[in-house]
Amino acid sequence: MQQTKAIFILIILVLFLILIASNQAKVWGGDAYLPKADLIKGSTPQVYILENGVRHWIPDPETFDHFRFKWQNIKTYSNSVVAGYPLGEDWDKYDDYPEGSLLRGSGSAVYLIELGKRRWIPNPATFEGNNFGWRYIIDIDQDDLENIDQGDNLTLSESNRYPETAILGGPNQNEILDNGRVEFRYTGTNPLGENSELDFETYLAGHDTDWINQGADYTEEYGLEEGGQYTFFVRSKNEQGYYDPSPASVSFQLGVSAYYQKVEISNVNAKESNFTDDYLELRNDGDETINITGWTLSSDTETKTFSKAIKRLKYPFSSGTEVNIELADGDQAVVSMGVSPDGINFLTNKCTGYLDQSDQYDPSLDEHCPDLINSEYDHLSNACQSFINNLSSCEIPDYSDDLVIIIDSECTGFLNETFNYGQCYSDYYQDIDFLEDEWRIFLNMSIDFLDDDNDTIILKDKSGLVVDRYSY
Structure with missing residues (x-):
């Protein structure tokens, strides 16, 4: 009897440890996130640079060439996938290189752009261990490279720095509403401090024209007057400047008339x-x-x-x-x-x-x-x-x-x-x-x-x- 009881307690303990490990994996992830700058497009000619989960339209070939982007690195997705990324401001030739860019000057050293700084990738093992692709390296002038502040060297065991965001309340995915008053509740986890230190930004596609800084508020309300399809995005940002690279989102439809409240x-x-x-x-x-x-x-x-x-x-x-x-x-x-x-x-x-x-x-x-x-x-x-x-x-x-x-x-x-x-x-x-x-x-x-x-x-x-x- 005592032996059975001991085995039972041991099983419970093992399950408890597994649960803790799985939760840790969910929060921290197997490998720490590192930014990657992707060029994406749908079925139309428009090309976007994807930075921190937000797509920015590259309006002309001159801007594209200014950053020495490579046409062969453009990834084509379905229009619905492209539309699933919130749309930010158009990319401008006076902007900095996007987060996640892999840059190389006149020498062989390759750098990752993160929080506006260049982080040296010291060897191929670190490069490949962080799942970077060699064909995505952009060769730029040495002077332009040196104008970017240098940060810490990149390692194979990067600690997690990026917050995660979750939507707690609001419409269900693809729900059809008949009332334009919509409220969202959200929260986030912060690997670099208290969750209460996070700020939030929201963006309602179909309504907003840009991200809106909500500060530390955990709710956002809308009084929508036009029927149609909407997607709500929210992302958290910690005091160190790291954004959630995958904003939480939910799509819904406002099934109201074109004459709503007119x-x-x-x-x-x-x-x-x-x-x-x-x-x-x-x-x-x-x-x-x-x-x-x-x-x-x-x-x-x-x-x-x-x-x-x-x-x-x-x-x-x-x-x-x-x-x-x-x-x-x-x-x-x-x-x-x-x-x-x-x-x-x-x-x-x-x-x-x-x-x-x-x-x-x-x-x-x-x-x-x-x-x-x-x-x-x-x-x-x-x-x-x-x-x-x-x-x-x-x-x-x-x-x-x-x-x-x-x-x-x-x-x-x-x-x-x-x-x-x-x-x-x-x-x-x-x-x-x-x-x-x-x-x-x-x-x-x-x-x-x-x-x-x-x-x-x-x-x-x-x-x-x-x-x-x-x-x-």
Whole structure:
């Protein structure tokens, strides 16, 4: 029994030592990393120099030849592999030789460029033991070589100096998101000191134009507004100046509309005693006209699609032509949950206030119909003129309790003919400012679409991509 127990303890101890060794190997690696400068390209003619995991475009043959790069050393990869490296600034002929360059002057000595210094590789064994290739040596002028500060000689047993970076939180690889608010959390390990001494740089391909120094922050947030493919890169750097040569990365897709947050949900009114009086507003905050016909509005209970509407609301309304609902810059749409009092979706105009005599629209239609000028009715009796002067804008006259007006047939004829939507439309529809900037859309709901207490409303375009969301 004691022997069995001892064997069991020995097995556990061996496994523990193996685990420690494997973790050490993961952190420190079998051989310490040394920088290598590679020339890479995809299927296009563009050639890049790869330095510390970042590709830099070499814009012209003059720059290529200035550094005495060799065309035969260009490595060709698939476009997806090339795109997998974050893009840095273009390489310039005034730049230093890239990290990892193997340089030789007029003599036989070969040097590795690391942190801007040249490190002598003392013998072939050290050269080959560090997996360098002889064909990658660049012959330069001796004076240019001596202008580079000299560092320590290279050895076969280099200690690890380069940090490693890991992404702890954020989208999963190739995840499709429908919300532009994205947060990443990351960390790093530092072989030359405390992990807390690391600084971080981030780069979001498809959004950023260069690496952004985050200092010692371990998170980065984005408010993305354009749908498409993105790749997030993060790399750590220690106080000694060594970068993680293989930045951590994750690719994801923002499945949002090209109109994301250009049309926004606002002013959600969800607590009416009758749910058919609930409404919300949409506003075009972009700088272009946007067609929202066929878009959908979803709550926790239902999804509804926007149909067409009448832009020029002729009378009778059945004669109007339905068109796409197009929101110009600054236009809004009031989306009501109930049934249209007049059975139509429409664009308001300077006469539509006549349609809301009984406050059947919620919210009420604006009432700023054109006023008559005195010369249009100064031929009528004084009593009739006084009656007209007391009318509110867009008010259809009710003279049922006014006997003086009732018996004045000329007055009643003028009132009935003039103060109504049909006549107002006929008189003013050709005005440049006749049409207003507010559409009225009705969803004809038979159940409560907007929860009284809390809900998330999602607006999607015709392709089903998210335009905006509103939570309350």
